[in-house]
Amino acid sequence: MIKKMVAILADEFEVEAEVIQPEANIKETMHLDSLSLVDMVGLVNEEFGVEIKTPDLPTIKTFADLYDYVFTRM
């Protein structure tokens, strides 16, 4: 499941899959700004059926945080 997530994120945000490491910062690694954050939320919703609530976003800093959030809600 993590492999699928990494592949989807790497493709959407045009980064090498290798840079998506569990402890890496999401925004810095994928160069996300306030506009592109909504892309990540939409992608997770479409691919994994999990809606990331706006108030929860500040708690999701690393990819490990994202995996925990998504996979515990599937």
Place this chain on the structure above:
Amino acid sequence: MSSPACKVTDIASLIPQRSPIQMVDRYIFEDELNCRSELTINEDNLFLDESGYMSVEGVLEHIAQTSAAHIGYLHRLAGKTISLGYIGDIKRCAVTGQMPAAGATLCTHVSVVSQVGNVTLVSAEAAVNDSPILSCRMKVAED
């Protein structure tokens, strides 16, 4: 916040654009995540090219105004102030049919994919006579 599908003819109450830049005649609310809109293209539409066909930019503006109207309508249902909406970016734009000419009615379905703060990501498909002509992803940012 659920309401039955309804048509809003007072589009001026949802978006700031006025003729000749107004690109939505009718807005139809379906649910919180979905809406439709229609535009009958007049001969003096600003987005008609020299051949008399709507430009791609015109269809994208129509989608943007539809999205802004939907966001505005949701704000109205929630008792909030309606803000100005701006195009954040456009992705996955695919032209799949011939652009319409004056006299045609452009029909668009917009679906909300996600929302973070004041930025909404929508998926949209525009059609003429039930034939899709353009689809895209668009971000609309509120002022």
